[in-house]
Amino acid sequence: xxxxxxxxxxxxxxxxxxxxxxxxxxxxxxxxxxxxxxxxxxxxxxxxxxxxxxxxxxxxxxxxxxxxxxxxxxxxxxxxxxxxxxxxxxxxxxxxxxxxxxxxxxxxxxxxxxxxxxxxxxxxxxxxxxxxxxxxxxxxxxxxxxxxxxxxxxxxxxxxxxxxxxxxxxxxxxxxxxxxxxxxxxxxxxxxxxxxxxxxxxxxxxxxxxxxxxxxxxxxxxxxxxxxxxxxxxxxxxxxxxxxxxxxxxxxxxxxxxxxxxxxxxxxxxxxxxxxxxxxxxxxxxxxxxxxxxxxxxxxxxxxxxxxxxxxxxxxxxxxxxxxxxxxxxxxxxxxxxxxxxxxxxxxxxxxxxxxxxxxxxxxxxxxxxxxxxxxxxxxxxxxxxxxxxxxxxxxxxxxxxxxxxxxxxxxxxxxxxxxxxxxxxxxxxxxxxxxxxxxxxxxxxxxxxxxxxxxxxxxxxxxxxxxxxxxxxxxxxxxxxxxxxxxxxxxxxxxxxxxxxxxxxxxxxxxxxxxxxxxxxxxxxxxxxxxxxxxxxxxxxxxxxxxxxxxxxxxxxxxxxxxxxxxxxxxxxxxxxxxxxxxxxxxxxxxxxxxxxxxxxxxxxxxxxxxxxxxxxxxxxxxxxxxxxxxxxxxxxxxxxxxxxxxxxxxxxxxxxxxxxxxxxxx
Numbered sequence: 263x264x265x266x267x268x269x270x271x272x273x274x275x276x277x278x279x280x281x282x283x284x285x286x287x288x289x290x291x292x293x294x295x296x297x298x299x300x301x302x303x304x305x306x307x308x309x310x311x312x313x314x315x316x317x318x319x320x321x322x323x324x325x326x327x328x329x330x331x332x333x334x335x336x337x338x339x340x341x342x343x344x345x346x347x348x349x350x351x352x353x354x355x356x357x358x359x360x361x362x363x364x365x366x367x368x369x370x371x372x373x374x375x376x377x378x379x380x381x382x383x384x385x386x387x388x389x390x391x392x393x394x395x396x397x398x399x400x401x402x403x404x405x406x407x408x409x410x411x412x413x414x415x416x417x418x419x420x421x422x423x424x425x426x427x428x429x430x431x432x433x434x435x436x437x438x439x440x441x442x443x444x445x446x447x448x449x450x451x452x453x454x455x456x457x458x459x460x461x462x463x464x465x466x467x468x469x470x471x472x473x474x475x476x477x478x479x480x481x482x483x484x485x486x487x488x489x490x491x492x493x494x495x496x497x498x499x500x501x502x503x504x505x506x507x508x509x510x511x512x513x514x515x516x517x518x519x520x521x522x523x524x525x526x527x528x529x530x531x532x533x534x535x536x537x538x539x540x541x542x543x544x545x546x547x548x549x550x551x552x553x554x555x556x557x558x559x560x561x562x563x564x565x566x567x568x569x570x571x572x573x574x575x576x577x578x579x580x581x582x583x584x585x586x587x588x589x590x591x592x593x594x595x596x597x598x599x600x601x602x603x604x605x606x607x608x609x610x611x612x613x614x615x616x617x618x619x620x621x622x623x624x625x626x627x628x629x630x631x632x633x634x635x636x637x638x639x640x641x642x643x644x645x646x647x648x649x650x651x652x653x654x655x656x657x658x659x660x661x662x663x664x665x666x667x668x669x670x671x672x673x674x675x676x677x678x679x680x681x682x683x684x685x686x687x688x689x690x691x692x693x694x695x696x697x698x699x700x701x702x703x704x705x706x707x708x709x710x711x712x713x714x715x716x717x718x719x720x721x722x723x724x725x726x727x728x729x730x731x732x733x734x735x736x737x738x739x740x741x742x743x744x745x746x747x748x749x750x751x752x753x754x755x756x757x758x759x760x761x762x763x764x765x766x767x768x769x770x771x772x773x774x775x776x777x778x779x780x781x782x783x784x785x786x787x788x789x790x791x792x793x794x795x796x797x798x799x800x801x802x803x804x805x806x807x808x809x810x811x812x813x814x815x816x817x818x819x820x821x822x823x824x825x826x827x828x829x830x831x832x833x834x835x836x837x838x839x840x841x842x843x844x845x846x847x848x849x850x851x852x853x854x855x856x857x858x859x860x861x862x863x864x865x866x867x868x869x870x871x872x873x874x875x876x877x878x879x880x881x882x883x884x885x886x887x888x889x890x891x892x893x894x895x896x897x898x899x900x901x902x903x904x905x906x907x908x909x910x911x912x913x914x915x916x917x918x919x920x921x922x923x924x925x926x927x928x929x930x
Contacts, residue, residue, distance in 0.1 A: 266348060266527045266576055267610065267647045270619055273307035274574035275352040277602060277621045278523040279339050280305050281572065283360045289330040303359045309602045312631045312662045321627045328570060334361045335378050339523040342468035343559060344382035344420060347393030349525050353380055354400045369405035373412055376401050381516050382420035385467040390422035421513045423467050426460035432496060433503040438483040448476060449483035456514050465540055469562045471547060472518035480511050520568040527576050528559035550590040557581045564598065564622065572623045579618040582676035583844045585852050591674045595665050599626040607638035609645040634661040634678035641845055672856040677842040687858040695855030698819035698827050701780040702851055703810035706770050712762045713744060716891050724760055727807040728785050731766060740764040745804055745814035747792035752800040752832050753880035761809055784809050788818035789828050793849050799840055801831035803877045815851055825873040826866060830859060879922055
């Protein structure tokens with residue numbers, strides 16, 4: 263289990279549950295200062311709203327008025343993946359602050375919080391027991407007589423997800439005998455529906471969708487068990503069934519009702535780790551978020567919010583950028599409102615894949631400007647939780663952005679750092695895909711079998727500089743150059759591998775499970791790159807004669823644009839636009855094709871000239887080592903009298919080459 267750092271939990275709760283109460287105070291007294299009020303409560307991680315346009319302020323004031331009559335006891339909140347109850351305890355503390363500010367005695371408030379405000383669910387029985395214990399002890403901390411109760415023992419509304427598989431449906435005939443026919447028929451139908459829903463419920467947990475029910479009727483139905491008269495074989499065990507039904511109804515009620523605040527740290531599981539039953543359920547019920555359980559819970563949590571509710575969560579940031587979640591992003595940006603966000607990147611849970619904390623409101627306001635905080639030094643670095651907290655208090659890397667801007671970005675990524683100038687390029691410039699769409703190559707499915715380093719094979723069996731698939735067949739060669747990405751290197755190089763393409767890949771085809779994508783571009787002159795990159799991007803010229811795979815994705819611009827496009831791809835601006843649509847580890851075709859391509863006719867020739875010089879310098883360096891199939895002689899074997907002179911000459915050549923590349927790259 264991954265335990266969320268306490269200060270991040272406080273951030274989520276203060277900016278959801280706490281914000282609801284501050285909205286109430288502002289409705290009562292419009293002069294209430296949001297920041298000062300949060301400081302008075304001791305809510306250190308509360309983020310005040312950014313300065314808004316007048317029309318937005320008017321709308322915010324209208325929303326505030328809906329909270330005017332709010333009472334502390336009315337605030338409902340839930341953690342649908344509560345674990346051991348860390349978030350529930352933070353909710354308890356913030357709610358106690360609210361109750362005390364409203365004049366409640368904290369001993370009485372402890373009962374109200376447990377009985378009315380806090381809700382929780384989890385599939386793990388031990389986690390449920392810990393959460394139950396934590397909530398009860400929290401209440402005991404505020405009231406020494408808490409465990410005795412007021413009228414009866416307090417019962418926290420935190421539950422373990424239960425299954426209905428073993429419930430005896432035949433016993434339903436003994437329930438609700440004192441209800442009216444209408445109520446009993448309704449209860450029987452709804453109980454039947456719940457029993458269907460909770461079949462294998464532990465496979466799904468809180469993502470189960472519960473239909474609307476009349477909970478009062480269901481509770482009366484469950485409590486109305488007629489055990490009078492002679493006991494029959496059919497009625498044996500009905501008391502046990504009653505206990506099971508009570509739990510199912512309580513859990514279903516928690517899942518089915520709407521909340522003012524939903525706060526959680528969801529479970530993390532990619533689709534590859536799911537069993538068939540869970541996968542099928544997600545495809546049917548959560549098609550836009552099914553790729554990871556964490557994003558499924560995110561969608562479910564939004565649906566658990568009331569019409570003016572808020573959701574706070576820490577999650578992996580894949581939903582913000584990856585193309586698979588474009589539909590989900592569209593629904594968030596058009597139907598909900600991001601209130602604020604802390605983008606942690608890597609380090610919250612050690613050397614992880616990155617995280618982001620955020621608050622999303624169901625009250626969408628056009629042109630609302632949210633606060634975004636970037637709490638990492640550089641993309642890919644692992645900063646400690648303590649360092650990130652210090653960045654938070656220092657106010658570093660703060661961005662103010664309206665989510666309407668994200669709708670203008672291809673793929674609608676949550677690129678909160680994008681500048682207005684960068685946005686304008688999307689509006690005024692064609693994208694790279696118009697003239698140079700990226701192409702994905704073949705997938706052998708067994709690289710160990712079908713790939714070799716070029717020096718592992720007799721040269722006579724390798725076909726270099728082949729111009730087409732037909733020419734490869736006519737050459738009767740078996741092995742051909744193969745681009746498959748490789749280390750960071752610009753302009754030229756990473757020409758290490760060859761692939762068994764005998765008779766158009768007959769051996770690969772016979773092995774099955776093969777994909778020969780991009781076949782029309784095999785052996786063509788073009789540009790290739792590696793799909794892996796965190797802090798930079800490197801593209802290389804690939805001469806005629808090579809095939810390529812999914813790791814060495816390529817593009818094949820028109821001849822007059824080939825050098826210009828290569829120069830663009832190796833520029834800082836290209837990497838900036840790649841980061842806007844996908845600042846993750848793997849760079850996809852969709853990220854490259856969305857780079858704006860503006861052709862400057864006045865500088866076209868000089869850019870081509872510089873780009874060719876960079877290619878020549880990089881090729882010269884690559885060919886100076888024996889790992890290149892164009893290697894001629896060692897660089898120390900030159901026209902010099904001594905080895906020392908040869909080394910000095912080679913060193914000077916390397917320095918000149920390096921400085922040329924550095925100088926030209928600076929201008930790019």
